Amino acid sequence: MSIIIITALVSLFIAIFFLGGLIWSVKDGQYEDDYSPANRILFDNETSTKTSKK
Amino acid sequence: MKDAIHKVKQTCYHCGEDCAKTVIKLQDKVFCCDGCKLVYEILNQSELCAYYDMNAHPGLTQKIKVRTNKFSFLDDEKIAQKLIQYTDGKQTHVTFYLPQMHCSSCLWLLENLHKINAGVISSRVNFNTKEAFIVFDNDKTTLRKVVETLTAIGYEPHISLHDIGGVKTNHYNKTRLYKMGIAGFCFVNIMMMSLPEYFAVDESMQLDIGTVFKYITLVLSIPVLLYCASEFFISAWKGLKNKYLNIDAPIALAIAITFGRSLYEFFIVGGNMYLDSMSGIVFFMLIGRWAQEKTQQSLSFDRDFKSFFPIAVNVKTDNGFMPAPIEQIGENDIIEIYNNELIPADAIISKGKAVIDYSFVTGESVLITKEVGEIVYAGGKQCAEKLELLVVKKSSQSYLTNLWNKDVFKEEKKESFFIHALSNYFTVIVFIISGIAAAYWLWQGQTQTMWDVLTTVLIIACPCALLLSSTFTNGNVLRILSKNKLYLRHPDVIQQMAEADHIVFDKTGTLTQGNKLKVSYEGVALNAGQQKLVASLLAQSNHPLSQSVLQYLDIADLYEVKDFKNHTGSGIEGWINETYIKVGNATFVGIVQEREKQSGSAVFVKIENEVLGRYNVKGVYRLGFAQLMAELQTKYHVSILSGDNDAEAATLEKVIGPNCEMLFHQSPEDKLAYIKYLQDVKKRKVVMVGDGLNDAGALKQSNVGIALAEQKNNFTPASDGIMEASVFANFNKFMQYANSGKRIIIFSFIISIIYNIIGLFFAVQGMLAPVIAAILMPASSISIILVTYGLSEWRARSFRLTMP
Numbered sequence: 039m040s041i042i043i044i045t046a047l048v049s050l051f052i053a054i055f056f057l058g059g060l061i062w063s064v065k066d067g068q069y070e071d072d073y074s075p076a077n078r079i080l081f082d083n084e085t086s087t088k089t090s091k092k
Numbered sequence: 093m094k095d096a097i098h099k100v101k102q103t104c105y106h107c108g109e110d111c112a113k114t115v116i117k118l119q120d121k122v123f124c125c126d127g128c129k130l131v132y133e134i135l136n137q138s139e140l141c142a143y144y145d146m147n148a149h150p151g152l153t154q155k156i157k158v159r160t161n162k163f164s165f166l167d168d169e170k171i172a173q174k175l176i177q178y179t180d181g182k183q184t185h186v187t188f189y190l191p192q193m194h195c196s197s198c199l200w201l202l203e204n205l206h207k208i209n210a211g212v213i214s215s216r217v218n219f220n221t222k223e224a225f226i227v228f229d230n231d232k233t234t235l236r237k238v239v240e241t242l243t244a245i246g247y248e249p250h251i252s253l254h255d256i257g258g259v260k261t262n263h264y265n266k267t268r269l270y271k272m273g274i275a276g277f278c279f280v281n282i283m284m285m286s287l288p289e290y291f292a293v294d295e296s297m298q299l300d301i302g303t304v305f306k307y308i309t310l311v312l313s314i315p316v317l318l319y320c321a322s323e324f325f326i327s328a329w330k331g332l333k334n335k336y337l338n339i340d341a342p343i344a345l346a347i348a349i350t351f352g353r354s355l356y357e358f359f360i361v362g363g364n365m366y367l368d369s370m371s372g373i374v375f376f377m378l379i380g381r382w383a384q385e386k387t388q389q390s391l392s393f394d395r396d397f398k399s400f401f402p403i404a405v406n407v408k409t410d411n412g413f414m415p416a417p418i419e420q421i422g423e424n425d426i427i428e429i430y431n432n433e434l435i436p437a438d439a440i441i442s443k444g445k446a447v448i449d450y451s452f453v454t455g456e457s458v459l460i461t462k463e464v465g466e467i468v469y470a471g472g473k474q475c476a477e478k479l480e481l482l483v484v485k486k487s488s489q490s491y492l493t494n495l496w497n498k499d500v501f502k503e504e505k506k507e508s509f510f511i512h513a514l515s516n517y518f519t520v521i522v523f524i525i526s527g528i529a530a531a532y533w534l535w536q537g538q539t540q541t542m543w544d545v546l547t548t549v550l551i552i553a554c555p556c557a558l559l560l561s562s563t564f565t566n567g568n569v570l571r572i573l574s575k576n577k578l579y580l581r582h583p584d585v586i587q588q589m590a591e592a593d594h595i596v597f598d599k600t601g602t603l604t605q606g607n608k609l610k611v612s613y614e615g616v617a618l619n620a621g622q623q624k625l626v627a628s629l630l631a632q633s634n635h636p637l638s639q640s641v642l643q644y645l646d647i648a649d650l651y652e653v654k655d656f657k658n659h660t661g662s663g664i665e666g667w668i669n670e671t672y673i674k675v676g677n678a679t680f681v682g683i684v685q686e687r688e689k690q691s692g693s694a695v696f697v698k699i700e701n702e703v704l705g706r707y708n709v710k711g712v713y714r715l716g717f718a719q720l721m722a723e724l725q726t727k728y729h730v731s732i733l734s735g736d737n738d739a740e741a742a743t744l745e746k747v748i749g750p751n752c753e754m755l756f757h758q759s760p761e762d763k764l765a766y767i768k769y770l771q772d773v774k775k776r777k778v779v780m781v782g783d784g785l786n787d788a789g790a791l792k793q794s795n796v797g798i799a800l801a802e803q804k805n806n807f808t809p810a811s812d813g814i815m816e817a818s819v820f821a822n823f824n825k826f827m828q829y830a831n832s833g834k835r836i837i838i839f840s841f842i843i844s845i846i847y848n849i850i851g852l853f854f855a856v857q858g859m860l861a862p863v864i865a866a867i868l869m870p871a872s873s874i875s876i877i878l879v880t881y882g883l884s885e886w887r888a889r890s891f892r893l894t895m896p
Contacts, residue, residue: 043304050281050308060273064266073219077196078203 104128106246108149127154131246138207143197150197151246162430163243165404165415166236175251176235183213185227186235188242188249193222201245209233209241251403265385272378275320278312279371283870285309286368306365310358313351313367321347321374342519343377343556353547366551369869373556376873380560383567384583401436401487405429408480418487429479435472437487441465443480448472461658518558526550529856545856552851557844557872562837565880569833572888575895577816578798578826585812588796589830591777594770595724596790598763598782599734599744602800603713605817610712611644615705618697622704623647626697629673632656633664637695638675641707663696674698710740713747716821721748723824729776733758733766735786764789771795781815781823825891832887840880847872 103110105121106128116123123129131154135143143150165171178185193202199217202224206212211233215226228238242249285305324340324347331338347370354365406413408426418436421427426442429435446462450472462468470487526549533542566583573580580586597603618626628651630638656666663676674681681698695707724730731753732744738756745754755766767790770776780787780794783801788809791797799811800820815823851868888895
């Protein structure tokens, strides 16, 4: 029966991995501005390559 | 092809405005003014014309020119330092608020700033907050030059005392998202780990798997208690310290009891834990709070006069005029004020002629002319040449500032008591039930069951479902209203709107359209030549009436006027090509006018010795105004306050009917006093709709103050809500929708009571199995969220509101 404990723990760690992903994306400011990145990607490469990250 | 373009209405290539009078051409492009052309030329030079390819006419009109030395104050170290976020002497970081930003072209242009000004290292736009974060090289450029570059391409940063003095609030709450993520994660995993407990798997399994799982749930619950739920505890504690049971108190109590009971079960009894319920409560409450807070990030509801004032003016020193920060200006300083700038302090004119627009302060739209030696008050806007003023009072002591220092602006608004009262009653009832149940078991001699029942009742009956229903309903109502261009600052405002019974409107700028005046002609028809004579004379005056008639006539190539005379308050006269013309009010042209005929303002025309006719100039009421008034009067008391004269009283009464109280010649203090009178004497709950700074006191004093703005990013006085002028006619719908919001909360409250009764039925008997608790708790939360969401969407649809 201890196999259940192991699988449960594995699933818990996978979930922690995704939680980490969420926290990372929030920290990175992905939810701060939902307009600019969507439009920024449409600009020509030649003109947008120089905009550096903050 | 070119002829075809000429026949079609010509619109400015830059801003898209009609080029009715003056057309400026450059290559094949047409511009409405030099400003727009200049922006185009700059962009063309830097090869940034893709700006115009992404959106048609992305610019804003540049008709109002910014004077060349406006930003010289940014060369002053001390002022610059307050704006700069970080500098190491080589690179400087600064963030500007650019309210003009509105489309992807703006975004693209602003992020390519380095092509126009080589000193800019990078610029990054946050579109939601309308801010640009700029890094520039100190060796190649200066703060002033960066600001001037932005201004030159039509994005003048808004730099105000407000940004400088106060702490910048971060609109965006990252912590809330972290908490939600962690609480959700822990909640789901705790539920999974509790499965053996729910189904009470046979003894042996419960012993090994169950025990390990219990340890895991305990570990998972700790971040929920200490991190995610911290805000409820802090807020409840603050409330208790002020001897005040706030809305977070019952939540904090429920969380604490649930956790304590679970610990007790874990270490002493070895029975069932309730950690799943606890983390569920926290998770759903956090979602509710988040939904409520998700309003417009770029709006500011707390502007005071400081946001309207410039941050520096030119002061006379031994070395000529030098820029100095406003707060350093003292009595007897001589300052320079340019066209279209606000006067920052009460002062005496020492040079130049003042033509001042006080509409900002008084609501009266007529320009006032002042000569050398006369006093001008802070808040007036100079509409003519450069002025030199001798300051008599410091900016912080001026008349305008005093208005702000009145007590209303210091008081914090009271919270809405509706939800509050409900949850308080509820908490009391829960305490009584648990007390009775506990007493019964004690009387039976079963102390163990007594403790069980006492805590279980408190866990089950916590008013979380009620609080959830209010937060979710309010959140959704806020969201739908902001889609409909009414932006509220706080969810409590919805409750206040629902309770209101008296609505007060400001007239000028609120009921009437800001600068738009309707002109019509009455009398002997004027031929083209005569019209041209009138227009030529009117062009000499900057009185708003003259300007609106001139606009109505729309004539180019004007004559020269000789012997022009301006009689303030009555009219103007002059000679054109040997013809004598007089334009002005009835007495000025020498006729007697019956009182009742004067609705609005009339401008009479007298050529040689004959009065030919008159131009009637009226404020244009907003679209749907009459219908809105009729609708509102079926449910509310309605009043109209106006800083203007009573010329339009009769017209207004005809439209609105006799039941509406109308007051004219109201100063800002009068307006405030009137609201106070309604509240204190008549015990009314007042909603005030106003626009200018002159309404600021009244907006603040009223239960709900709504500022009307032509565009949401225009500068509005402090208020509880900002409404875009285009949706003015829907105001009644918004009020009714707020009412529905209140009813939805009551309805979902009833549902949550039903859940609670079911739960309590089991709990008081001491037979609440964890599986029932585990199902009941999330089921009640989720069903209440669905009910409130569904109902608020349905009500919004039935009011024909725009859906997000």
